[in-house]
Amino acid sequence: MTFQKRAHKILELLEELGEVDIRQLALEIGVSEVTVRRDLANMATNGLLYRTHGGAMKVSQLIKPVSFANKAAVNFKAKDAICKRAAEDINDGDIIFIDCGSTAFRLCQFIKNKKIKVITNSLPVVNELQNSAVTINMIGGEVDPIRQAIHGTIATEHIARYHASKAFLGTDGITCDGLYAGSEHEASNTLAMASQSDQTYLLCDVSKIGKTSYLKFDDLSIVDILVTDYNGPEIIEFQSKEILVYSVTH
Amino acid sequence: MTFQKRAHKILELLEELGEVDIRQLALEIGVSEVTVRRDLANMATNGLLYRTHGGAMKVSQLIKPVSFANKAAVNFKAKDAICKRAAEDINDGDIIFIDCGSTAFRLCQFIKNKKIKVITNSLPVVNELQNSAVTINMIGGEVDPIRQAIHGTIATEHIARYHASKAFLGTDGITCDGLYAGSEHEASNTLAMASQSDQTYLLCDVSKIGKTSYLKFDDLSIVDILVTDYNGPEIIEFQSKEILVYSVTH
DNA sequence: TTGATTATGATTATTTTTGATCGAATTAAC
DNA sequence: GTTAATTCGATCAAAAATAATCATAATCAA
Numbered sequence: 001m002t003f004q005k006r007a008h009k010i011l012e013l014l015e016e017l018g019e020v021d022i023r024q025l026a027l028e029i030g031v032s033e034v035t036v037r038r039d040l041a042n043m044a045t046n047g048l049l050y051r052t053h054g055g056a057m058k059v060s061q062l063i064k065p066v067s068f069a070n071k072a073a074v075n076f077k078a079k080d081a082i083c084k085r086a087a088e089d090i091n092d093g094d095i096i097f098i099d100c101g102s103t104a105f106r107l108c109q110f111i112k113n114k115k116i117k118v119i120t121n122s123l124p125v126v127n128e129l130q131n132s133a134v135t136i137n138m139i140g141g142e143v144d145p146i147r148q149a150i151h152g153t154i155a156t157e158h159i160a161r162y163h164a165s166k167a168f169l170g171t172d173g174i175t176c177d178g179l180y181a182g183s184e185h186e187a188s189n190t191l192a193m194a195s196q197s198d199q200t201y202l203l204c205d206v207s208k209i210g211k212t213s214y215l216k217f218d219d220l221s222i223v224d225i226l227v228t229d230y231n232g233p234e235i236i237e238f239q240s241k242e243i244l245v246y247s248v249t250h
Numbered sequence: 251m252t253f254q255k256r257a258h259k260i261l262e263l264l265e266e267l268g269e270v271d272i273r274q275l276a277l278e279i280g281v282s283e284v285t286v287r288r289d290l291a292n293m294a295t296n297g298l299l300y301r302t303h304g305g306a307m308k309v310s311q312l313i314k315p316v317s318f319a320n321k322a323a324v325n326f327k328a329k330d331a332i333c334k335r336a337a338e339d340i341n342d343g344d345i346i347f348i349d350c351g352s353t354a355f356r357l358c359q360f361i362k363n364k365k366i367k368v369i370t371n372s373l374p375v376v377n378e379l380q381n382s383a384v385t386i387n388m389i390g391g392e393v394d395p396i397r398q399a400i401h402g403t404i405a406t407e408h409i410a411r412y413h414a415s416k417a418f419l420g421t422d423g424i425t426c427d428g429l430y431a432g433s434e435h436e437a438s439n440t441l442a443m444a445s446q447s448d449q450t451y452l453l454c455d456v457s458k459i460g461k462t463s464y465l466k467f468d469d470l471s472i473v474d475i476l477v478t479d480y481n482g483p484e485i486i487e488f489q490s491k492e493i494l495v496y497s498v499t500h
Numbered sequence: 501t502t503g504a505t506t507a508t509g510a511t512t513a514t515t516t517t518t519g520a521t522c523g524a525a526t527t528a529a530c
Numbered sequence: 531g532t533t534a535a536t537t538c539g540a541t542c543a544a545a546a547a548t549a550a551t552c553a554t555a556a557t558c559a560a
Contacts, residue, residue, distance in 0.1 A: 002302040032519050140390020140408045158390045
């Protein structure tokens with residue numbers, strides 16, 4: 001098999017898998033690892049792929065898909081059901097805020113083909129929506145590496161300059177008394193988004209209901225619509241506080 | 251059998267199989283391998299096929315879609331050498347701007363362990379530096395999906411709120427007359443960063459020197475230090491304009 | 501026919517490709 | 531941090547393919 005044929009094959013595998021390792025390639029193609037290494041080096045100098053230790057990556061994937069995948073995968077069926085329901089309310093032409101956090105992140109998959117404008121402080125959301133029909137506006141300011149989001153006063157000020165039709169927010173905990181956040185920064189961003197939008201949706205899986213956290217940052221007045229897979233007694237109380245509740249199942 | 255007849259046969263086989271090898275052709279056509287080789291050489295110079303070691307391939311099969319050519323990997327050795335040199339000037343405690351673009355992006359790998367603050371409008375830079383010692387500040391505003399960066403008036407305003415000790419900028423082209431950019435947004439960001447920093451470094455591989463582009467956005471006065479792998483006559487002229495030139499090799 | 505030109509095949513030297521090996525560099529594990 | 535395991539790059543040798551050279555056969559013009 002000639003170099004050209006191998007190159008073709010490697011690019012194909014790369015396109016399919018995103019990354020390849022040398023042992024796997026040597027086996028698949030039927031040549032020695034040395035040869036594969038040479039091929040990769042060659043192709044890398046031509047910009048056809050990105051060489052890594054032990055293999056290669058697709059160039060376009062050089063932008064790491066930000067993986068707080070772990071957290072996002074927890075209870076993802078509930079989160080997906082919630083986000084799917086929420087996405088039904090999003091129409092072409094909408095301008096929406098998307099909060100940081102693993103729940104709101106799952107909204108992305110349902111809005112990729114909508115002609116909307118998304119304003120967000122979440123880096124995973126930006127990455128996820130990069131090659132979609134959506135126009136993205138990134139909120140600026142200090143990057144919080146753990147939450148993979150932009151936080152701080154500059155961020156809050158930035159939010160205040162925009163206005164959206166809908167905000168899709170997350171929270172660390174919610175009780176009949178109010179909303180709880182794990183940090184002040186998170187809270188101030190969430191509040192800022194809520195105050196700058198016509199309608200606020202709170203995306204909230206069952207694990208958050210009835211739970212309190214470090215900081216109670218608001219009563220429930222900022223919430224217009226609660227989307228949740230929870231179905232217990234508190235629901236009625238939420239409704240009595242003029243919150244519309246979307247109950248979903250999965 | 252004449253050359254024309256053989257050529258016809260070879261093209262037929264090529265169309266059918268996508269690739270051919272010389273031994274197989276010699277057998278099939280009934281001539282010596284030397285002759286086949288001569289035929290292929292002939293046809294290759296006329297662009298009828300692509301010669302490989304031991305055979306030939308259909309031209310169309312050879313090249314994958316253009317999307318593979320990613321800027322970040324093109325000429326990366328020069329870019330790495332440039333960025334490595336530039337990084338030597340970055341010290342703990344510095345606050346630096348990093349411009350968007352494939353060259354400045356390569357600075358990331360050399361500053362991951364420095365205790366500095368980075369202000370950038372480049373999404374790849376943010377992703378690359380996420381799990382590093384660096385504190386990141388993301389410039390906010392509209393996301394340009396092609397350049398993977400934040401551009402626009404909001405972004406420019408955001409930059410104006412910060413001040414850095416050093417700015418590491420890229421450009422689409424540079425001549426003795428000035429700097430060229432591919433878009434107005436790019437230019438305004440670059441200018442904003444330059445005006446808000448004590449020293450501006452221009453990171454510029456050989457392909458940019460002497461090249462002009464869509465928009466001339468400044469003379470050379472904003473550049474303090476030019477880091478490049480170029481080593482031609484213009485260098486002296488740059489120096490005469492009070493630009494310090496770091497020449498690197500790779 | 502003759503001489504010249506061209507195409508083909510055989511032979512040989514050169515280049516290219518590939519795989520093996522080993523010290524150095526990088527990464528992972530502790 | 532240190533150590534162990536991979537992976538890398540360089541060098542060398544073997545095999546295959548190529549280019550160069552030459553000789554022979556076919557073609558063509560005068």
